[in-house]
Amino acid sequence: LVAVYQWRIYDKVCVAEGHVPAFDASFDGVSPAAGGGVPAGVRYAEAAVKRVSAKDLTEVLRRTARGERAAFERLYATTAAKLFGIVIRIVGRREVAEAVLQDVYVHLWRNAGDFNPRCHAPVAWMAAIARGRALDAVAGKTSGRTTHDRPEVQDFPAGEGPNEEERRLCVCLDRLEPEKRRALLRAYCYGMARDEIAEETDRPVATVKVWLRQSLAQLKDYLSQ
Amino acid sequence: MNNDDDIEGLAAEFVLGSLDSAERAEVVARRTMDPALRSAIAAWEARLAPLSDALPGIEPPGHVLRNVMRQVQGPPQVSTGSWGQWAAGRWWAFAGGASAVAACVLAVLIWMFEAPVPIPAKFVSELQKTSYSADASTMALVPLGFEVYFDLQASTMLVRPYAVPPGSSRDYQLWLIPQVAAAPPISLGVISLAEPTTSPWPATYPPRELPEATLAVSLEPRGGSPKGIPTGPTMFAGKLVQATPYPFP
Numbered sequence: 281l282v283a284v285y286q287w288r289i290y291d292k293v294c295v296a297e298g299h300v301p302a303f304d305a306s307f308d309g310v311s312p313a314a315g316g317g318v319p320a321g322v323r324y325a326e327a328a329v330k331r332v333s334a335k336d337l338t339e340v341l342r343r344t345a346r347g348e349r350a351a352f353e354r355l356y357a358t359t360a361a362k363l364f365g366i367v368i369r370i371v372g373r374r375e376v377a378e379a380v381l382q383d384v385y386v387h388l389w390r391n392a393g394d395f396n397p398r399c400h401a402p403v404a405w406m407a408a409i410a411r412g413r414a415l416d417a418v419a420g421k422t423s424g425r426t427t428h429d430r431p432e433v434q435d436f437p438a439g440e441g442p443n444e445e446e447r448r449l450c451v452c453l454d455r456l457e458p459e460k461r462r463a464l465l466r467a468y469c470y471g472m473a474r475d476e477i478a479e480e481t482d483r484p485v486a487t488v489k490v491w492l493r494q495s496l497a498q499l500k501d502y503l504s505q
Numbered sequence: 506m507n508n509d510d511d512i513e514g515l516a517a518e519f520v521l522g523s524l525d526s527a528e529r530a531e532v533v534a535r536r537t538m539d540p541a542l543r544s545a546i547a548a549w550e551a552r553l554a555p556l557s558d559a560l561p562g563i564e565p566p567g568h569v570l571r572n573v574m575r576q577v578q579g580p581p582q583v584s585t586g587s588w589g590q591w592a593a594g595r596w597w598a599f600a601g602g603a604s605a606v607a608a609c610v611l612a613v614l615i616w617m618f619e620a621p622v623p624i625p626a627k628f629v630s631e632l633q634k635t636s637y638s639a640d641a642s643t644m645a646l647v648p649l650g651f652e653v654y655f656d657l658q659a660s661t662m663l664v665r666p667y668a669v670p671p672g673s674s675r676d677y678q679l680w681l682i683p684q685v686a687a688a689p690p691i692s693l694g695v696i697s698l699a700e701p702t703t704s705p706w707p708a709t710y711p712p713r714e715l716p717e718a719t720l721a722v723s724l725e726p727r728g729g730s731p732k733g734i735p736t737g738p739t740m741f742a743g744k745l746v747q748a749t750p751y752p753f754p
Binding site for chain 2: 349352353356360361362363364365366368369370377378381382383385386387389390399400401403404407408411415416419443445446449450464465467468469470471472473474475477488492493496497499500503
């Protein structure tokens with residue numbers, strides 16, 4: 281009963297300064313039944329991620345760091361759906377995801393000054409924080425999470441991404457062996473630890489570790505070519 | 506510290522999310538002291554970020570924003586709202602008889618020392634084993650580690666060891682590792698392996714930053730590290746969480 285859905289890139293929030301891709305209002309790549317990788321039983325409203333450029337978001341973060349509440353509210357309005365999507369796929373439970381998201385934004389309010397536009401794209405920076413918090417929240421608490429809560433991540437379509445960086449990653453992912461690529465995507469999207477992947481695929485944990493390390497090394501290699 | 510010197514692989518799996526909780530805690534503890542690991546993690550975050558971008562967002566319910574905004578009342582900057590709260594507060598009665606200058610000084614002191622964000626009074630941390638030596642297969646079955654409770658109201662710290670083998674000629678020392686990358690670990694003292702020990706909590710660390718901090722236990726020469734920073738391997742590590750009520754299962 282694995283729900284299969286196509287991964288489509290429809291809400292590039294911001295990747296590069298001055299590059300604001302068109303918002304695909306007629307997005308239909310994720311079937312509501314499959315839930316776009318959303319755990320079963322989670323009701324959701326499809327993302328109302330507002331378009332905002334990296335430049336604008338950098339400014340919003342700068343003003344948030346100065347303690348401007350209006351800027352912080354705008355930060356939330358433009359990024360919360362993105363971060364909530366990331367968090368809920370990893371923690372798998374709505375109430376936990378809400379607590380984590382709350383925690384992430386309180387952290388952003390206090391630490392917006394740590395953002396350095398020379399080192400990171402704003403959304404990537406925030407996504408890394410959200411992923412870290414979500415993974416911390418589920419560390420050692422895997423009992424309540426089951427595999428059928430995690431729809432298959434089938435295709436990360438090459439060539440459709442609106443930005444060069446993403447297209448390259450798609451191409452590189454496609455060069456991995458299917459089984460390894462699947463393990464890597466499931467670890468990333470759902471924060472699945474090696475032993476969970478091992479159980480799901482009926483392989484030894486050591487094999488999964490080798491798969492992941494090899495595919496990550498290959499990815500790095502391809503990306504640097 | 507684990508013998509996994511493949512920093513690159515460790516950083517990559519840390520970002521990917523496939524490490525188990527003990528390995529993850531180890532990376533969190535280790536990256537504060539290891540610039541190479543830190544930069545490897547940053548590079549992997551950048552490499553894999555396009556994957557996050559490609560997933561659809563999901564609208565969170567409205568009460569999350571309301572809860573967030575309630576928690577971010579008051580400073581960083583002084584707003585009129587905060588002044589209103591202070592005026593309504595108990596301190597105003599104390600300041601009543603004082604001169605305007607004294608009231609201003611008091612207000613500044615309160616602003617500096619009284620946290621405007623409600624800080625949980627109790628924290629707990631479960632410190633798990635971080636080393637994966639040859640005995641990993643048997644060790645995994647035995648619960649090893651410490652529980653640490655901070656009670657900020659009583660200013661006490663309780664360290665409870667469970668099933669920790671005596672460290673022969675060496676001592677276990679507890680450290681608070683601030684989240685700020687450049688900040689050095691703060692020693693919380695050598696810990697007793699025989700029984701739970703309560704000691705005063707050094708109040709110098711800002712309580713609001715506790716949820717960001719990591720606790721770690723290193724193996725040190727008798728009497729503790731001679732250098733004021735961890736010198737031995739990190740044996741246990743864990744994050745501090747609010748003791749109760751805690752929303753996670």
